[in-house]
Amino acid sequence: MKNINIGLFGFGCVGQGLYETLNNSRNFAGEISKICIKNPEKKRKLPAQLFTTKKEEIINDPTIDIVVELIDDAEAAFYIVTESLKAGKSVVTANKKMVAENLETLVALQEQTGKAVLYEGAVCGSIPIIRTLEEYFGHEPLLEVRGIFNGSTNYILTKIFNERLDYPKALKQAQELGFAESDPTLDVQGYDPKYKLSILLTHAFGIHVHPNDITNLGIDRLKAADLEYARAHGLTIKLVAQARRIGDKVYGFVIPQFVEPNHSLASIENEFNAVTIHGEFCDEQLFIGKGAGSLPTGAAVLSDISALSYDYKYEYKKHYNLGQLPFSNQSPVQVYVSYNSPEEVDLTDFENIQEKYFSFDHCYIVGHVCIGKLQQSQWQNNPNINVVLTAEACQTSLGNLCVSDLKEEISELKKGQKIRERITV
Ligand SMILES: NC(=O)C1=CN([C@@H]2O[C@H](COP(=O)(O)OP(=O)(O)OC[C@H]3O[C@@H](n4cnc5c(N)ncnc54)[C@H](OP(=O)(O)O)[C@@H]3O)[C@@H](O)[C@H]2O)C=CC1
Numbered sequence: 001m002k003n004i005n006i007g008l009f010g011f012g013c014v015g016q017g018l019y020e021t022l023n024n025s026r027n028f029a030g031e032i033s034k035i036c037i038k039n040p041e042k043k044r045k046l047p048a049q050l051f052t053t054k055k056e057e058i059i060n061d062p063t064i065d066i067v068v069e070l071i072d073d074a075e076a077a078f079y080i081v082t083e084s085l086k087a088g089k090s091v092v093t094a095n096k097k098m099v100a101e102n103l104e105t106l107v108a109l110q111e112q113t114g115k116a117v118l119y120e121g122a123v124c125g126s127i128p129i130i131r132t133l134e135e136y137f138g139h140e141p142l143l144e145v146r147g148i149f150n151g152s153t154n155y156i157l158t159k160i161f162n163e164r165l166d167y168p169k170a171l172k173q174a175q176e177l178g179f180a181e182s183d184p185t186l187d188v189q190g191y192d193p194k195y196k197l198s199i200l201l202t203h204a205f206g207i208h209v210h211p212n213d214i215t216n217l218g219i220d221r222l223k224a225a226d227l228e229y230a231r232a233h234g235l236t237i238k239l240v241a242q243a244r245r246i247g248d249k250v251y252g253f254v255i256p257q258f259v260e261p262n263h264s265l266a267s268i269e270n271e272f273n274a275v276t277i278h279g280e281f282c283d284e285q286l287f288i289g290k291g292a293g294s295l296p297t298g299a300a301v302l303s304d305i306s307a308l309s310y311d312y313k314y315e316y317k318k319h320y321n322l323g324q325l326p327f328s329n330q331s332p333v334q335v336y337v338s339y340n341s342p343e344e345v346d347l348t349d350f351e352n353i354q355e356k357y358f359s360f361d362h363c364y365i366v367g368h369v370c371i372g373k374l375q376q377s378q379w380q381n382n383p384n385i386n387v388v389l390t391a392e393a394c395q396t397s398l399g400n401l402c403v404s405d406l407k408e409e410i411s412e413l414k415k416g417q418k419i420r421e422r423i424t425v
């Protein structure tokens, strides 16, 4: 095997994880010859001559074979990746925001330059999901890809449910352990798993969907009453990313979901991620592995570097071979919506309502709403409002209750009245 000369950008959690995995791999012939970082004053555990703050020292170095981009700034990462490709170097990156927001450009640039960009570490850490979709499922029509795509929020939810730790403490731990993004709102508001879903949409269904077109709701608005609701019903909550093909359309979104104890995602805890693939031929498969952290992500990056050493490239088979399936947000889902007072939610946005509950400290409704309506609604931006998919959320059969009648009835209810009612549709 040829000795590979690596130029590395970033020496934080993942960069150091890569360094460890590279040095402890017994059969990998490669070394890091230069590391570009941002802050020259920071104390490093490696000799100073290895570090630089000048990107060009790596991009323009003809002795460097592969560029590995592991920084926490998506804009600068895009520059590094595109300039490296233009300079004739293949690239490994773990930056899901950068990849998801620019995938079409990156695919075109790979075609133009003949060089490769690999990004296994960008999606679900150590789970080899992109290569699995590319190679193993390259010709199988898929029906669904779903799962837990964010380690930090899964860690937080595990600590909240299993140890009754409060949200700020659990988030702080996820940050200290290196799981969270530098801006943790990307994790807790569901952006990070949305970037990953956007990338998987390309490899699973052949479609490029910009993350801005995918709905994401997070776990940052969960209130004590929502947790009590879950516990009282024997449920837990997971932040679930999902995409499914129904007919000739693909639907996808990231929304927290109540999960029953016997559900395959219920036992996925801490920073572990899980991906379920449902294919027309293979039926269901479940992949589980650590989705965040220094060594698991470093291992995914090392695997990509190794793949480049035998000239591996993503072929984007489904994207090139299949007609573009349209992506749609017109998918009705059943949601639990909790809020402080009845006028905060516009019930006319709902297709129907199955349950409503008002008490002094907790109001909620359960009903079907279209993802597109949810995405566009003003009320959804209200920080008092928390939306969780019900355990049956994606069963699409809708009742036909007229919500305008209910709206009037509910708006007359005063906060403090304790009414619990199931409405049969
Ligand atoms: N942490 C994880 O578990 C995972 C992270 N990722 C992704 O990997 C990437 C890196 O994450 P992580 O290691 O956690 O981040 P860290 O914050 O731990 O490290 C970021 C590194 O990037 C360097 N850096 C920032 N901006 C620049 C720049 N413009 N030029 C050169 N270097 C720069 C920093 O330099 P300095 O040291 O000087 O501050 C630092 O070394 C991110 O895209 C993240 O989303 C993917 C999967 C898992």
Ligand SMILES: N[C@@H](CC=O)C(=O)O
Binding pocket: 122, 124, 125, 149, 150, 151, 152, 153, 179, 180, 181, 187, 192, 291, 292, 293
């Ligand atoms: N912040 C991310 C890191 C890995 O992608 C996560 O928590 O999953």
